[in-house]
Amino acid sequence: MPSRTRSVVSGAALATAAALLSPAGAYAGPVPGPPAPGPEGGRWTAAPAPGGGTRPSARDRPYFYLEGAPGAVLKDRLSLTNPGGGAVTLRLRGGPTRAGGWISTAGREIRVPPRTRADVPFTVTVPGDATPGDHPAALVAEGGGRAATVPVHLRVTGPALAALSVEDVAVERRGSAAVIRYVLVNRGNTALRPRLAVDADGLFGPVLRRAARPLPGTLPPGRRMPLTEPWPDPPVLDSVDVRLTVTAAGGAHGTAETSCTAVPWGAAALPPAGLLTGAALWRIRRRRRAPEPRQEERAAPGPGPGARTGRQTTAHPAPAAASRAGTDT
Known part of the structure; x- marks a missing residue:
């Protein structure tokens, strides 16, 4: 009882x-x-x-x-x-x-x-x-x-929406160093823990690569958060494209870019020949970036009378080993 x-x-x-x-x-x-x-x-x-x-x-x-x-x-x-x-x-x-x-x-x-x-x-x-x-x-x-x-x-309760954007990206020089300023905006209806990746490419190749890493804190829905990213060793003479990529759980993704030019004080007095040299180097870099034509495209004759013009698709031959295997059977 x-x-x-x-x-x-x-x-x-x-x-x-x-x-x-x-x-x-x-x-x-x-x-x-x-x-x-x-x-x-x-x-x-x-x-x-x-x-x-x-x-x-x-x-x-x-x-x-x-x-x-x-x-x-x-x-x-x-x-x-x-x-x-x-x-x-x-x-x-x-x-x-x-x-x-x-x-x-x-x-x-x-x-x-x-x-x-x-x-x-x-x-x-x-x-x-x-x-x-x-x-x-x-x-x-x-x-x-x-x-x-x-x-x-x-x-x-209700359908959750994860949406994130990065805005107002700018590079600010501070003596021999620099800082990247940006603003994260939570455009969804759920709190997010963003991750940030940083890439920067100059005229002569990559100058900064930072893999995605978690940012401190949580970004509530509808909130804007100004942030900075230190850059202790930026180039001293280059034209750089900076790209920030942010991601978060739920498929949230945002990216933004900005450009900056690093010119030492002495470079401002360069003669036109120096500027022409810089332009030539830029053209060489652009040419190196362009894809090389395939061997079949170089050897292919021009279109004959009545042939269609436009983008062509080249069929790649099968590997030799596969060809022999087909012959043996």
Whole structure:
């Protein structure tokens, strides 16, 4: 036969609970045992309320995670714990992003008696036109000369779109070094962790190759993030095409290019002959880049009378080994 446990509550505790069961809807319960200083040194704390009426601990969730469709009303509870010897009055609000405005707490001000925990209900009303994806927000508690922020990871269900672009690419010289400036833009509806690859080609070949690597941090939907890429050893005399390529999970991909010319101070006084030499070198490089004509194309005669002109397709002969194998069979 299951056992039943009876709790005995003193008159003072009942008075405390009655004071906190206000129209705001906050629920408070006495914290059992003597107050422990803990990592906050005996000061009040704010955290997601644990389940089952237990005390918050390091094993509990460190943030809120809520998920729903546009138009949904999501509910949870914020736990305010006051282990000190005096009452505190805490102000609650949502922030700091647009999604923080979707949060409504049961009360804007909550009085927490000493050695007491108050679990404050709150709701998140997702607008009907909210875009699917991640919408970061937070619950902020302020009082007693300090503030605590509890992250709210809100995800609106629906088709996810991963889209990323890189814009405003520019190269800025800084003495013998340079820096590449650019802006990443998350044009989708889900948070992204971008990866960046850098390529630069001068008149005489590649001058910079950096394989794709993760960038620090996460780029939220709709956010623009200005970034820089150091370039400690750029060429001192060259015309360079710089290309940035960014990728992220979900197929997000973006690329952008810019050009820069590195000319030492003395090169500005070059005579026209020097400029002609540079142009000749550029022409040689362009010629080397051009594909060599195939042997069949060089040997093929010109079109006879009545023949069609245009792009020709050359059939490559089968390897000799394959030909012999066919003969033996």
